[in-house]
Amino acid sequence: MADFLMPSLGADMEAGTVLQWLVKPGDAVKRGDIVAVVDTEKATIEVEIFQTGVIQKIVVPEGEKVPVGTLLAVLAVDGEAVAAAHEAKPKPAEHAPVVLAPAPPTPPAVARVMAKPMLKPAAPHRARISPLAMRVAMELKVDLATVKGTGPEGAITKADVERAAGAPPTPAPAPRVAAPIEGPAPAARPKAAVAPIDHHAAMRKVIAALMARSKREIPHYYLGTHIDMSKAMGWLQAENFKRPVTERLLYSVLLLKAVALAAHEIPEMNGFWIDGAFEPSEAVHVGVVISIRQGGLIAPAIHDVDRKSLSEIMASLRDLVKRVRAGVLRSSEIADATITITSLGDEGVESVFGVIYPPQVALVGFGKIVERPWASGAMVGARPVMMASLSGDHRASDGHRGALFLTAIERLLQEPENL
Amino acid sequence: MTDDEIKALFLRELHRIAPEVELSEIDPAVDLREQIDLDSMDILNLAIVIHETTGVDIPEADYPRMTSLNGCVAYLHSRTS
Missing domain, CATH: 2.40.50.100 (RNA polymerase II/Efflux pump adaptor protein, barrel-sandwich hybrid domain)
Incomplete structure (x- = not known):
């Protein structure tokens, strides 16, 4: 038993x-x-x-x-x-x-993630309702068996659930704007429609608690360096030209692999600070900060990045982003990152100095790749340049080791064919 | 594929990427990266689904041409006719 x-x-x-x-x-x-x-x-x-x-x-x-x-x-x-x-x-x-x-990563779990056909829903019998609609149904106490789906392939949408509850459909919250929670409830509101839980506010509370704990407990130090990305981006473009659309890579995959390999070289960056001591991790599970469309963020882990090929990392990343977007994650990937990456490249800023996720001891930040003048061999030319940063836990490592770690990332990105 | 079939395919995948977006409110002429904050991963997923359904291989350089609903329909026309 x-x-x-x-x-x-x-x-x-x-x-x-x-x-x-x-x-x-x-x-x-x-x-x-x-x-x-x-x-x-x-x-x-x-x-x-x-x-x-x-x-x-x-x-x-x-x-x-x-x-x-x-x-x-x-x-x-x-x-x-x-x-x-x-x-x-x-x-x-x-x-x-x-x-x-937090369970150690298990080969079966990893194998399953890799083997899963990308476009197949994880649980076929739930394919006809979006996680968001399911969540709203819980909040409004609607029996899903009674709801008729009007979405693609008969899927039950949020609007269908709200119709079934007799509640006025609420507009989808704008990204990164708090949903209004004040104001009197409509008098005619049916009894079944209880006040919905404000998930946005709940998530802000969780982020607030964790980030406040990080800044209270972790003496952060910060390092930054500019990395010439011309070799990495040139290699990636040529590689993607050879690959069918289903197997193309995003440059984030190169960053993930470089960070994982560098973490092997400088083990003080990879692991946990627990009960007054640093516990290095043999495995490298890289947490990836992904913003949630309705607001807030989450940093689930891709397991064993150091041992995966670029194609395997890409498949894991695609699968992960897809499920974060849909709001559904798996228990094994939510709890056990050993180091975390935040990349604000898509949001157009050049540098980010992040807050470490306790009990981890390092967070690597990548900014947008921008064309900049770059001096090399007494010549100045335009190169794609990216700012990489490290937020390190000064209890677990010093700036010198942190600098070696960032330098290792830079060196690895100059040889993309070896990643 | 007819225009309607392409549109239905596009919207179905969009629903998967962004389940909170009301598809009826999408402006077919506006770039979805600006309209509903799609990122490079989302665009790649759209390209993959279109490729898998239509058989059209979409070079990376052409991604910007298929980032609105109207743009995608026009692009697939130009590639299949």
């Missing part, structure tokens, strides 16, 4: 709401299967199970919000007979708690 608990999906999570069970009692599950969809302040997360067995009992019903560590379901592991549903709750002593997160 094993317990399936509400996982801790990052340092900033205290509780989660079970949005949906993807399994029922009697279903066989194997390690790495997605068994439930959980809503947190920051995202909707597909929770994987890390043990093989048969679901015996669902303890927490859909729609209930419970603290991290709460028993969600009971699993009969291999060889055990599945007890009838009415059997008394097994004694705790018989259980081995299933550790969900």
